[in-house]
Amino acid sequence: MTRFERSADTLPVPAGRDGMRQILTRCGITFTDAQLDRLWTYHQLLRRYNPELNLTRIHNFANMVMKLYVDSILPGRMAELPSPLMDLGTGPGMPGIPLKIAHPHLHLLLAESRGKRVEFLKTVCRELGFDDVEIIGRGIEADFAVPVRGVVTRAVEAMAATLSRVRGCVEKGGRVLFMKGPNCDAEIAEALRTHEGSFILEADTRYVLPGTPHRRRLVVFQRVDEPVSRSNESPGSPRRTVKRIESAQNPVFKELKRLLYGRGVKKAGKTLVAGSKLTADVAARHRDRVEGWISRGDEPPPPADLEERVSWIALAPSLFDELDVFGTRCPMLLAGVPDMPAWEPASGLQKGCSLLIPFQDPENVGAVVRSAVAFGVERIVLLEESAHPFHPKALRASGGAAFQARFLRGPSLSQLPRTLPILPLSQDGMPLEGVDFPEAFGLLPGIEGAGLPAAWRFRAIAVPISPEVESLNAATATAIVLYEWSRRRRIEDAS
Numbered sequence: 362m363t364r365f366e367r368s369a370d371t372l373p374v375p376a377g378r379d380g381m382r383q384i385l386t387r388c389g390i391t392f393t394d395a396q397l398d399r400l401w402t403y404h405q406l407l408r409r410y411n412p413e414l415n416l417t418r419i420h421n422f423a424n425m426v427m428k429l430y431v432d433s434i435l436p437g438r439m440a441e442l443p444s445p446l447m448d449l450g451t452g453p454g455m456p457g458i459p460l461k462i463a464h465p466h467l468h469l470l471l472a473e474s475r476g477k478r479v480e481f482l483k484t485v486c487r488e489l490g491f492d493d494v495e496i497i498g499r500g501i502e503a504d505f506a507v508p509v510r511g512v513v514t515r516a517v518e519a520m521a522a523t524l525s526r527v528r529g530c531v532e533k534g535g536r537v538l539f540m541k542g543p544n545c546d547a548e549i550a551e552a553l554r555t556h557e558g559s560f561i562l563e564a565d566t567r568y569v570l571p572g573t574p575h576r577r578r579l580v581v582f583q584r585v586d587e588p589v590s591r592s593n594e595s596p597g598s599p600r601r602t603v604k605r606i607e608s609a610q611n612p613v614f615k616e617l618k619r620l621l622y623g624r625g626v627k628k629a630g631k632t633l634v635a636g637s638k639l640t641a642d643v644a645a646r647h648r649d650r651v652e653g654w655i656s657r658g659d660e661p662p663p664p665a666d667l668e669e670r671v672s673w674i675a676l677a678p679s680l681f682d683e684l685d686v687f688g689t690r691c692p693m694l695l696a697g698v699p700d701m702p703a704w705e706p707a708s709g710l711q712k713g714c715s716l717l718i719p720f721q722d723p724e725n726v727g728a729v730v731r732s733a734v735a736f737g738v739e740r741i742v743l744l745e746e747s748a749h750p751f752h753p754k755a756l757r758a759s760g761g762a763a764f765q766a767r768f769l770r771g772p773s774l775s776q777l778p779r780t781l782p783i784l785p786l787s788q789d790g791m792p793l794e795g796v797d798f799p800e801a802f803g804l805l806p807g808i809e810g811a812g813l814p815a816a817w818r819f820r821a822i823a824v825p826i827s828p829e830v831e832s833l834n835a836a837t838a839t840a841i842v843l844y845e846w847s848r849r850r851r852i853e854d855a856s
């Protein structure tokens with residue numbers, strides 16, 4: 362038999378998914394099945410963990426739907442929700458979780474100081490598939506400086522206290538939404554008095570929970586000054602906003618992590634520059650490429666001579682260490698990757714040396730790029746097989762030379778026409794000493810391990826080595842050939 366529950370205020374509804382939908386519909390909230398599934402899952406988690414964690418004192422089904430979920434959703438109908446939005450003192454997730462269910466694209470941060478509730482929130486986000494929700498598991502104080510466009514808060518404390526607490530994070534023009542009961546005039550007056558010059562009252566909307574006598578107020582303050590702790594305070598330095606990231610779920614951090622892989626670098630057109638020497642070199646010589654400065658924990662801001670457009674991202678130490686795969690502990694740079702136009706084999710090879718790279722190991726790609734730049738190779742054609750030259754490992758092995766090279770995107774090894782003047786490299790080819798380098802030619806080392814396809818080997822050149830060693834490393838062999846080519850070119854130029 363269906364269990365019907367009636368609260369003091371609502372018509373009886375079956376205590377289940379259908380009853381939940383009925384109450385929502387009566388309140389003018391129409392959810393898709395997927396949204397209702399999420400709210401139902403959240404409800405079941407609240408019920409399951411409530412006896413152990415004391416998450417809410419409301420137990421009656423209809424009251425839970427009305428006073429917790431509907432109550433949480435309604436502010437999103439009365440005010441435009443700022444995003445990113447932090448729910449300060451969210452407890453078991455109110456109003457944040459129902460708001461996120463109602464507005465799936467909302468960039469939400471849930472701030473909660475009590476550890477057990479934080480664990481509950483993690484479970485909720487995992488079960489609901491909210492992997493973009495950031496959980497801030499600590500008490501929010503004025504030094505909290507993750508920039509947000511808005512804060513929402515329900516049943517936490519007096520407004521003036523909250524406005525003090527969010528001084529470091531709410532951006533100028535951002536909003537603080539207070540979900541209050543009807544009698545909050547004195548609180549509003551105190552907040553206005555103590556925060557004059559920082560916050561103005563933007564809206565004060567009175568409403569009732571539909572079909573009940575319960576009165577509510579949504580009080581919205583707007584920030585009119587700049588957050589205090591967000592700009593470099595040393596005189597003369599550019600005003601730079603710091604984006605502090607504390608959660609591994611932060612979308613920006615997730616983007617940064619993708620840059621540890623060649624595919625991520627290719628997709629984003631950005632790379633991570635690590636190591637004190639390399640970052641200093643790139644910041645000095647390729648300044649126009651620098652887009653961001655990534656620091657660890659409370660390390661100081663970027664040097665004042667980096668332009669204001671360069672963003673500053675301060676990662677929690679554990680997050681920084683995840684990105685710092687070389688263990689440098691030095692600030693990293695986020696840098697833009699230069700354009701790589703396509704090379705059409707039909708257009709032939711231009712004067713000088715075109716180095717064709719098939720290497721799959723990023724360190725080999727980096728090493729050969731470094732040699733190519735050192736010996737004056739005119740252009741580097743990256744074959745489809747090649748690792749990305751701005752993969753962090755490749756960039757590091759290149760010593761930053763990748764920023765000086767001219768790259769073109771080429772076809773795969775199997776699509777290279779054998780009619781072009783391409784000199785393949787293979788240890789069973791003819792000795793380098795006897796080779797004539799054409800005025801325009803391509804140099805083609807083999808893939809690590811597999812070497813060159815048989816079709817290319819008949820005209821290959823070799824670096825003679827002792828029979829005791831099977832072969833040279835492909836990047837090393839290429840460097841030796843490039844040295845020989847550049848040596849002869851210098852002799853020709855001098856004569």
Ligand SMILES: C[S@@+](CC[C@H](N)C(=O)[O-])C[C@H]1O[C@@H](n2cnc3c(N)ncnc32)[C@H](O)[C@@H]1O
Nearest residue numbers: 450451452455472473474475500501515516517
């Ligand atoms: C009364 S509960 C309200 C929870 C929820 N907003 C609701 O309406 O059901 C207040 C919550 O705020 C949390 N809290 C209080 N001060 C906080 C702060 N400065 N930063 C983060 N959380 C805080 C408490 O741990 C508690 O879980």
